[in-house]
Amino acid sequence: MNQSTFEVTLIFSRYGSPQSLNALFFTFTLMVYILQVFSNVFLMLVIYFESSLHKPMYIFLFNLALNGLIGSSAIWPKIMENLLSDSQMGSFTACLVQVLFVNFYATSAYTTLTAMAYDRYVSICKPLQYHTIMTPGKVKTLLTVANIVPLFCASVQVYLTSRLPVCRFSIHKLFCDNLTLVNLSCVKSTLVNLHGAFVTTILVVFPFIIVLLSYAKILTVSLKASKDAQRKAFSTCSPHLITFINFSLAIFFSVIYNRINVHLPGDINILMSVHLILTPPLLNPIIYGIRTKEIRKCVSKLLWKRRDFLDMGFRSQIQPAIIHRGV
Template structure:
């Protein structure tokens, strides 16, 4: 305890010295961020403007797009500045703010995918009761629960981490993360570990397990139905399955990276795996739902054609 300090700045050490390539990299990342904003805004505008899309599934898709904008903003603004900087120091308040934004973004994504799985389960397995069960009131409650619980639970984790006396300031990431900060602690972190395990279980593993359970039930129902029915189910569920699998892989890569000795990994590979977690889902989600769901695709094409000058 006597040697403990609370450094005013953290040093993000995973940034690789790429010399003059920093400028093309900055332009590429800026274009990617522009695409993230544009693509997700199109999804939000199309769903909000068209009353025919004011159905539970599309409301949840719109929430995913809002979350993509939220999470990418919490990371990319800072990342773009770091690309052009020779030093990668981030203030203590800014670091914990970034941790909160990125971790709530990750939790929101999983809880939203969980309630979307429930929506698909009711639509396929209990179609006659769908409109009675998936009412606007229930949808509002599910969305509120999907947002409020991660917001509170992640806040507890960040608060506990912010109170720890730290014996260093180096974070081996390109963004601030909770576990690397906790590992810098000069004192025991039993409470942080227990709370972190509980929050991870409730916001990550339970939604993942629930999605797997609902699709197992959907699969059992489809086994006994016609090819036409199976085709409709695949068309309806495939975008959600792609999003779920993609996000599960990115979460696994980030968790594995945080538990690995980064000195044994190629630095460029480590950066790519770290970026995948906060960049790929916001890019892929609007593409999957915009291109795969015919209702959204038709309305997007109609909007584009109407915006062209005569």
């Protein structure tokens, strides 16, 4: 077989032979994907069309929802294709592209959550200076960093992996990840390992510390405030905190899975392999929709507008008929 990485074909061995059960898994996967797309797009539209939500926190949330769409679309379509295919195969190039988007999704989501934690810190700990600190320029800078740095790091990681010679062609997972592709190589690359450690430090460990420090300061300030101020701080921080914990657990399980997946039972193996893509894009918009008062109000407002519009259309159709009968 030609060793050019652009011509190598890889086999996904985790799926097994096509069977009737695959149709059930396909249906479940399709429903999850549709729900993820609908919930994230709906949240993005609410934020886009409601001018009252054009604030830093919701702008970051818009980016988080968009990020969830990228992660979902990088994984689920290929999984569904493999579930219905007689041969679960893919090119090395396609795997590299998938790794690029998955890594960008994971690291960009984490940096966006870090920017949101900083926004909550300024809002609660420095309320009088909030509009001076969180200017439109500052928000744009934070969004740029939250997207460009992860994209650059993921691109470098994929480039380094693409340069490794491939001598194994079977992937024992549902989709591609960087560690799996690295393990397909005939050689060990110190540069790849160093880059991976660097990315983990600046895009996972460092953001995690920033979020912890932010909430430690928020907790300190809240304990000195009134009961009403404490309730307000909890209501504004709880959606972000729940989302951050959910995503941190997903990354934690993903790291564990990448290390011990060969020792896990089949069903647990599959669940842990998709946990990072399954839960955050599905739960994040639901958590913010339920826990955030302003978003609930805006959703109700949009639904009432829709109802009024339909009622007007219905009346405009029924009134001529009534007049005609009266005549």
